[in-house]
Amino acid sequence: MARIVIIGAGIVGLSVARAALKNGHEAIVLEQGPVPNPQAASFDLHRMIRYQYGSAEGYTRMVTGAFDAWDRLWDDLGTDHFENTGSIAISLAPDDYAEKSLKTFQAIGLNHEVLDREGVERLCPHLTLPEGAWGVVAARGGPLFASRIVTDLAQWVVDHGAEIEANCKVVRVDPENGIAERADGTTVEGDLLVIAAGAWLPGLLPDRYGDNAVYRQGLCYVEPPARYKESWRNAPAIASLGDHTGYTLPDRRGAGLKIGYSAHRRLARPEQHGFDSDLEAESAAILGAFKPYFNEPDGYQPTRIQVGFYVLDPSRRFKVDQLGRGLVVTNCDGQMFKFGPLLGERIVGMFEGAESAADLSRWAAGH
Ligand SMILES: Cc1cc2nc3c(=O)[nH]c(=O)nc-3n(C[C@H](O)[C@H](O)[C@H](O)COP(=O)(O)OP(=O)(O)OC[C@H]3O[C@@H](n4cnc5c(N)ncnc54)[C@H](O)[C@@H]3O)c2cc1C
Secondary structure, eight states, X not given: XXXXXXEOOSHHHHHHHHHHHHTTOEEEEEOSSSSSOTTSTTOSSOEEEOSOOTTOHHHHHHHHHHHHHHHHHHHHHTSOOBOOOOEEEEEOSTTSHHHHHHHHHHHHTOOOEEEEHHHHHXXXXXXXXXXXXXXXXXXXXXXXXXXXXXXXXXXXXXXTTOEEETTOOEEEEEGGGTEEEETTSOEEXXXXXXXXXXXXXXXXXXXXXXXXXXXXXXXXXXXXXXXXHHXXXXXXXXXXXXXXXXXXXXXXXXXXXXXXXXXXXXXXXXXXXXXXXXXXXXXHHHHHTTGGGBSSGGGOEEEEEEEEEEEOOTTOOOEEEEETTEXXXXXXXXXXXXXXXXXXXXXXXHHTTSSOHHHHHHHHXXX
């Protein structure tokens, strides 16, 4: 039995803790805030899982493994926090994200359906699309109810023997020797130290990660026009509209309809810029990108902005860096939630010798 110390109680840290406990190890989780922490990237009513990944074949393939890992988690929790609404990428121009996703599906033989413009509008009667638009639907995809997942997962790991130290900020780490130092100066040492600190990593390991780009992204919850409430609820999640600019998550299990616009992000750090938002200005920026395609565009009432932060460099590939006994997970982008349980299992598998750290790192990078 080894001791696995984890910094961060987001989906990555909690998933590592669960995988560690299932394999008979000791798990200690240090979290700077409450557990779960509403400021973590892993905390929102929903996050999307979808196969559409443009031309990134490695990540498209990984989604099947991710679904299997979620199924194992649902078995452990005795409940599922996922609604299979399917997901659609909508093409507005040649060679955009939807077309790239379609080519990837064809290349790897992934089950899908292509709909012409009328077909997409039948599935999504709240949309009116331009001439030549079309869509590619993957039958499996939709909302993972993120805040319920991290809440239940945190309880599961405690029930199965993990030690979770909430409100315990790690102020220094010695990854080579697997040591984390708490604010009161006490330390804890692991055979493996997993650093899953999300957007706070550059502040924790400034020498190595201080220059990493951290982005703030706002997502907009909206109340759609009454006549489209049901159609939004029943439609698939939109994984992309045009060149990966917009996405939507349907209002299932009371989570609300949420709209995201990838271009609505800016460089910012959580510890400096905080979590405030301007509902009017941000909702205008996010919904503005969609309004040309919405029926009754002025009938959408923004209700709140959910603010989150993530590390993202231009490679847009997850990074798993081994530093002696330390393992740093970073560059999670707006993408890691769906892979969290799978990555947790792989990290513990790597620690036990199932694969090398270099292979794990290549896999995480989608190669
Ligand atoms: C707006 C937005 C939309 C997204 N949409 C999707 C999506 O649709 N699908 C998808 O798959 N992914 C999505 N993502 C990405 C996904 O949510 C993240 O990649 C994932 O949640 C990262 O998990 P994590 O555990 O690495 O980090 P986090 O969830 O951020 O957890 C890190 C934890 O570490 C703690 N911590 C940090 N520093 C310290 C310290 N020094 N000491 C102790 N604790 C510390 C933090 O408090 C935090 O709780 C989105 C992200 C955002 C922000």
